[in-house]
Amino acid sequence: MNIDRGLLSVENLVKHFDISGGMLDQLSFEKGRLIRKRTTVKAVNQVSFTIHSGETLSVVGESGCGKSTLARTIMGLYPPNSGHVYYQAERIDHLSAHQMLPFRARMQMIFQDPYASLNPRKTVRQTLEEPLVFHHRGMSASMVKEKVAIVMDQVGVDPQWADRYPHEFSGGQRQRISIARALMVDPEFIVADEPVSALDVSIQAQILNLLMDAQEKRGLTYLFITHDLSVVAHISTRVAVMYLGTLCELAPTAELYAAPHHPYTQALLSAIPKLGRKKQKHIRLSGEVPTPIHLPSGCVFHGRCRYTDDRCRQEVPKLIRLSSGADVACHAVEEGRI
Amino acid sequence: MDRLLDVKNLTVKFALRRASLTAVNNVSFSLKKSERMGLVGESGAGKSVTGFSLINLISKPGYIDSGSIFFEGRKLIGLSDEEMRHIRGNHITMIFQDPMMTLNPVLTIGTQMVETLKAHGNDSTSKAEATAIDKLRQVQIPSPEKRLKQYPHEFSGGMRQRIVIAIALLTDPALIIADEPTTALDVTIQAEIMDLLITLCDSSRMGLLLITHDLGVVSEVTEKMAVMYAGKIVESGPTRSVINQPSHPYTRGLVKAIPGNIPPGDPLYQIPGMMPTLTDIPAGCSFHPRCAYAGKVCTTETPELISVTNKQSEAACHMISGRLPESDIGSLALHREPKPHSGELMA
Numbered sequence: 001m002n003i004d005r006g007l008l009s010v011e012n013l014v015k016h017f018d019i020s021g022g023m024l025d026q027l028s029f030e031k032g033r034l035i036r037k038r039t040t041v042k043a044v045n046q047v048s049f050t051i052h053s054g055e056t057l058s059v060v061g062e063s064g065c066g067k068s069t070l071a072r073t074i075m076g077l078y079p080p081n082s083g084h085v086y087y088q089a090e091r092i093d094h095l096s097a098h099q100m101l102p103f104r105a106r107m108q109m110i111f112q113d114p115y116a117s118l119n120p121r122k123t124v125r126q127t128l129e130e131p132l133v134f135h136h137r138g139m140s141a142s143m144v145k146e147k148v149a150i151v152m153d154q155v156g157v158d159p160q161w162a163d164r165y166p167h168e169f170s171g172g173q174r175q176r177i178s179i180a181r182a183l184m185v186d187p188e189f190i191v192a193d194e195p196v197s198a199l200d201v202s203i204q205a206q207i208l209n210l211l212m213d214a215q216e217k218r219g220l221t222y223l224f225i226t227h228d229l230s231v232v233a234h235i236s237t238r239v240a241v242m243y244l245g246t247l248c249e250l251a252p253t254a255e256l257y258a259a260p261h262h263p264y265t266q267a268l269l270s271a272i273p274k275l276g277r278k279k280q281k282h283i284r285l286s287g288e289v290p291t292p293i294h295l296p297s298g299c300v301f302h303g304r305c306r307y308t309d310d311r312c313r314q315e316v317p318k319l320i321r322l323s324s325g326a327d328v329a330c331h332a333v334e335e336g337r338i
Numbered sequence: 339m340d341r342l343l344d345v346k347n348l349t350v351k352f353a354l355r356r357a358s359l360t361a362v363n364n365v366s367f368s369l370k371k372s373e374r375m376g377l378v379g380e381s382g383a384g385k386s387v388t389g390f391s392l393i394n395l396i397s398k399p400g401y402i403d404s405g406s407i408f409f410e411g412r413k414l415i416g417l418s419d420e421e422m423r424h425i426r427g428n429h430i431t432m433i434f435q436d437p438m439m440t441l442n443p444v445l446t447i448g449t450q451m452v453e454t455l456k457a458h459g460n461d462s463t464s465k466a467e468a469t470a471i472d473k474l475r476q477v478q479i480p481s482p483e484k485r486l487k488q489y490p491h492e493f494s495g496g497m498r499q500r501i502v503i504a505i506a507l508l509t510d511p512a513l514i515i516a517d518e519p520t521t522a523l524d525v526t527i528q529a530e531i532m533d534l535l536i537t538l539c540d541s542s543r544m545g546l547l548l549i550t551h552d553l554g555v556v557s558e559v560t561e562k563m564a565v566m567y568a569g570k571i572v573e574s575g576p577t578r579s580v581i582n583q584p585s586h587p588y589t590r591g592l593v594k595a596i597p598g599n600i601p602p603g604d605p606l607y608q609i610p611g612m613m614p615t616l617t618d619i620p621a622g623c624s625f626h627p628r629c630a631y632a633g634k635v636c637t638t639e640t641p642e643l644i645s646v647t648n649k650q651s652e653a654a655c656h657m658i659s660g661r662l663p664e665s666d667i668g669s670l671a672l673h674r675e676p677k678p679h680s681g682e683l684m685a
Contacts, residue, residue: 062524170612200380200551202609205595209605229525230554234597234606253602271529273554275596276581282529288494 005089006050007221008074008107008189013083015044015066015073019293042292043069045245045300046083048319053188056215056222058232058253060268061242064289067225070242071191074223075109076100087189105135108182112194114174118166124177125162128152131184147184154217155180155210172203179210186218193225208235229272233257241265244300245292247319251326261328263305263338299331307332341411342513342545343369343392348405350384350391352616353398359616361387361400363569366643369513372543374536376556376577378592379566382613388566389515389549393426410512428458431506435518437498441490447474447501448486451508458509473504477534496527503534513545520555532559553596557581565589568614568624571643575651585646585653587629623656626670631657633666 020026020039027036043066051057059067072078074085076092085093092103108131111117118127128148132139139147149159155176157169166174175195182190192211196204212235214220226232232239233253240250241262249262260266270282285304290296296303302312309331317329332338350362362384369375377385390396392407394414407414409425417425426432434440442450451470455461461469467486474482477500490498499519506514516535520528536559539546548560556563557577564574565588573586584590593599594607611628614620620627626636639661641654656662 062526172612200613201553201592201595202380203612205597205606205608206610208597209608212603212605227525230596230598234600234602236602267526271526273529273532273552273558275554275557275593275599276578282526282533284530285526288496 004050005086006052007088008223009048009050009086010070010074011048011084011086013044013047013070013073013085014081015069015078016081017041017043039293042295043245044073044080045295046316047242047245047247048083049240049247049250051189051221051223053221054215054219055237056224056235057238057240058224058226058236059240059242060226060229060232062227062268062289064244064292065242066245066292067227067242068193069245071109071193071223071225075107075191076103101135105131105185106187107189107191108185108187110175110178110182110190110192110195113198114171114178115166115198117178118174118181120166123163123165124152124157124169127166127177128162128181128184131181135185151180151183152177154183154214156206170203171199172206175199175203175207176210179207179214183214183218187220189221189223191223191225194227195224196231197226197228204231211235229269241268244289244295246300247327247329248301249326249328249330250319251324251328255324255326259324259326261322261326261333261338262301262330263307263332264301299329305332307337340370341368342371342373342409343547344406344408345388345392346406346408348388348391348407349403350387350396350400351403352400357617360403360619361569361616362391364405365566365569365571366405367564367571367574369545369547371512372539372545373562374539374546374548374560376560376563377547377549377566378551378553378556378563380551380613382568382615383566384569385549385566386517389432389517389547392515392547393430393432394422395426395432424458427454428509429511430513430515431509431511433499433502433506433514433516433519436522437495437502438490440502441498443490446487446489447493451486451505454505454508469508470504473507474501476507476538477501477504479504495523496530499523499527499531500534503531503538507538507542510542511544513547514539515547515549517549518551519548521550521552528555535559553581553592565592568619569616570624570654572625572655573651573653574643575646575649579649580651583649583651585649585651585658586625586655587631587657588625589653591628623654630671631662631667632670633662633668634670635662635666637670 018040026038027034047070061067073080080093084091087103125148129144132144132147148162152159157173157176196207199207236253238252239256241248243264249265260269267283267285287304298314299312299317302308311331317331319327319329320334321327346366348362348365352359352361365388377388379385391402402415452463452466455466455469470486471482479485479500520531550556560577563577563580564571567588573580573589581593584593591609597606609628622637622639623641626632635656641656643652643654644659645652646658
């Protein structure tokens, strides 16, 4: 059987965090008996998707839905509890640090907070040289220096500033430097975790343009993690919507915004404030997001959904492909009730 | 009297060892009763300092340098601490960005609400509790009697912000200053809080000064708005007209920089450079180093807010006042953009 695994694919990925602490913390009395209980945060549950070469796949969702955990698990920063990650059809989630090395140069990451992600005690040059020297040990010093200058120029930071420290730069410039660091080893695939959320609107546009520009020139593939739905609409090829660690809907961007299928996607999109128009009624969700420690049975969204019936409470919906090209995990959509 | 708040030529400075920085520079605006106004700008524009100075929450080394603030016809600058305390919390209340920082984590919601009421009146505890329950109901918190006995950590982020709003409502204020009230919240919760603020303002004839960086939020909640840049108001007017037909190059840039107004994948409009820090605000129009239309006059003379022809809004730009000759438009621009159609410029 030949499965199309694209550039990167994720199959039934599960990531749980054990937060029960030490042995003593796990013990408690219940009905007069001493019992031991483990507490796990079920951050990512059975998530599968494929990213094709050259596209931008955005993962959106509200805080705590597991989108950042998903990104970090894909990058191998967290080992998954189960499920597989394939890079160009090669399984990478079980590799040792040494075996992972060649993949590290091809997959890079950009983080949200440019104040936290740059080492304050390293100059820009030191920060940028490190990945290059690490991955290409034979490279001559002059070549490294030249490469730093080229990449700095590409991200719009004057190479003359290479010997300055991060605190001498503004937030937007720091984010450019983080992007430069990711680009130093000429990766194919970049995971960007909320890269513009900490920036002001006018700076945000600069950074988004830079990312789109780099993608066009270098043929990059992005996995873009964000909660900002208007940014997503602008830059993505396809969008994946997550709720409580589960993938609800994955569809081409235009399709998702024009005709969202999953009830959660509909509510999420209706909540975006619209510029210069009269306030529209948004879909109100009843209740609140449950904790990922006690996941609801069946569909994780059933407690807040208008279309819930018995099946939703018991059976976990599978992602099904609709004729429009969207993948939706919802019994109501599958049964044609929506 | 229909006037609620009148701010005239407000200037707030911070005295540092070497120099004094002007955080708010000659800002004027006014609010009618039950009117909702937005104060918009990027970080460091001076919008929060403006909000704080209205109820004298500026502490050293900051001080109100000049200007006047009238609230319901009463002059606020120059009031004694005692008199100010009466206004603040009774007639003007405030909502902050992060509800977890606003609420005291070691006191129950009930204690905090009763405490507020007692500080501002001499209600008995039982009467204060009844008011608290009533306000919690107004902000749509289910079973308020039970919730009163709970601690802040037992509530979600959205619920906490509702409680903060309920506390702000306790004394039936005439004006609420909300400083980024939805920024820390998820978009679905943000939508609910915005709905709630609009309903409350309408039902209890309350004024709202909404301080935010989010043009989308301002656009949905407010009736009028002012855009701040480097401590000054650069444009103000009815929200719909400022956002749909911005006049000042900075406002235009801000609106255009938001994804969603152009075809997906196209380069976004970007305002080059960044906002100057308060220590080195450029001479003349403080926006001129980033402006695509800047000419000679922009580097030397500070533009005043004047009304824009055919619009209800006001803007501070030499291009609008006509002080910048057409032949000189863009002559000094460090960053050029394709020459705008004359229609677009004046439309």
